[in-house]
Amino acid sequence: MSSVRKRHSFSTAVLAAVLVLFYAPILVVAVNALNQDDTLNSWGGGTLRWFRQILADGRVRGDFGTSALIAAATTILSVAIALTTVLAARRLPHGGRTAFNMITYARLMLPEVVTAVGLFLLFRRFGIEMGLVPVIIGHTLFCSAYATVVVQARYAAVSGRFSEAAADLGAGPWRTFRRVTLPLLAPALVVAGLLSFTFSFDDVVSSVFLSGSSVETLPMLMMGMIRQRVTPEVNAIAVAVMTITFVVVALVVAATNVRAAGGVRSSRDGATDDE
Amino acid sequence: MANLMKTAQTKAKAAAVRRLPPRWGGWLLAVPPMLFTLLFFLAPLVLLMIYSFGKIDILTFEIKFGWNLGNWAALGNGVYLSGLIRSLVLTLVSTVLCAVIGFPTALAISRASGRIQTVLLLAIIVPYWISFVVRNYAWLTLLGPRGLVTRLLTAVHLTGPGQDLRYTTGAILVGMVSSYLPLMILPIFVAMERIDPAVLDAAADLGLTALATVRRVILPLSMPGFIAGILLVGIPATGEYTIPSILGGGKTLMVGNIIHDQFLGVGDIPVGSAIATALMGLMLVLLLATRRRVRQLEDVL
DSSP states (O other): OHHHHHHHHHHHHHHHHHHHHHHHHHHHHHHHTTBSOTTOSSOOOBOOHHHHHHHHOHHHHHHHHHHHHHHHHHHHHHHHHHHHHHHHHHHSOHHHHHHHHHHHHHHHHSOHHHHHHHHHHHHHHTTOOOSHHHHHHHHHHHHHHHHHHHHHHHHHHHTTHHHHHHHHTTOOHHHHIIIIIHHHHHHHHHHHHHHHHHHHHHOOHHHHHHSTTTOOOHHHHHHHHHHHOOOHHHHHHHHHHHHHHHHHHHHHHHHSOHHHHTTOOOHHHHHTOOO | OHHHHHHHHHHHHHHHHHHHIIIIIHHHHHHHHHHHHIIIIIHHHHHHHHHTTOEEOTTTOOEEOSOOOHHHHHTTSHHHHHHHHHHHHHHHHHHHHHHHHHHHHHHHHHHSOHHHHHHHHHHHHHHHHSOHHHHHHHHHHHHSTTSHHHHHHHHTTSSOTTOOOSSSHHHHHHHHHHHHHHHHHHHHHHHHHTSOHHHHHHHHHTTOOHHHHIIIIIHHHTHHHHHHHHHHHHHHHHTOOHHHHHHSTTTSOOHHHHHHHHHHSSSOHHHHHHHHHHHHHHHHHHHHHTHHHHHHHHHHO
């Protein structure tokens, strides 16, 4: 019995350490965002000055808008690609389905630098100027793969029985899709969309390669600011960005459940897979 | 009879509905995603391979195509080779650290019950959604000469006072492990959840101690989770650009930074293409080696 407790206490201690590893840095950033001492060497009292400063900063506001615009476009494209991929894959012969799956996983498994430089060469070769559209395409490339995996998992769990029932009741393919499949897929589409939005909003690599000189996203601005010096403004931006993330995660959890937010499917979901 | 006819009709209709889409609906739906991936995924990768054999004109910056093996030979060049090796070593070390830390963490979560487990899972998932830049920037503050970590280490005489721990290989390692750890913990946790409780009961009935159960039952049955985690951590980590840029301060170059400099700095695009193609090849080998296990990924992503 004592060994049981010992083992438990060891893994619990590791878990506690991991939580410190995850949250201590974030906490320090949050505290420093409120720190009056601009050298950040010690606590100089609380202030909201840094937040006021970033709100007044035109560059920060502009880059925030750019990032949000790119993320919104990426989200729409990614969800559309995910939905068509999943619906198509089910209707294709086995070979086509396998090819689709392979391409989805290849997009996830290749390091982002590789796909980003590939796109860089493509746009350069055909004289397309770097900027918003190339960045959106770059983000959609990997976000749509994540979105596809999320939607596919849900589709595998809900398709079959319900759509067959609808067809038996005389609903045509379009009606079955509108009235049965789409509502059942809705939570997964929401999760896929929010995942795409966050990943696009936070992306650095594709943005750096494909934005050219005219477009700058918020993470790119932060990278530049960090390189010079650790400043209170960066902390304030970081807190703002994190707040968005927390809201998104809360939305995901509200839309589905905790496991979906981590892309974790429980064994019970897995058991209902028809493949 | 009429009833039977009607049933037959409904059945035929249902069958037709189910059969109709495979004919043309599937292909029609497949067109947009197919076009997208052909144009923006497969074509760029082919272009990358072609460029890796090209040559840049030093005067006009025009790229000429041919079968130059010069770019590939350049991979043996000190700067590139050391960057490649450094990336692989850093990836290996951080993946192993993630696995070693991730297993007991997943175990502790899988043992927690109900509401607590939900909260713990959420606590692991939230960092995975938070911006990479923010998370790694956060370490800069802690590792600076007057940062919390530095002060703690000084207090136990591991470092001298006021030492700057930023911009070191160790700092990159801390950033990589803390950034990628959720991607190791989650698949291992999923694998553990799939273990039939009856197996654990059997282990206890057969007199295995708790420690022996962990080592001889839970650990081997968690292997699919480890393999998924190793792929999820190892592959992006190898091509990492953001973490070494922030925590390495440009001094400790990894392959991602070298590719960046070749393409956007004063570098040589064909050489950059060769490095990127080599990286792609390396990942393909890794994927093929584990291809039977990749199916597991579908379950955890």
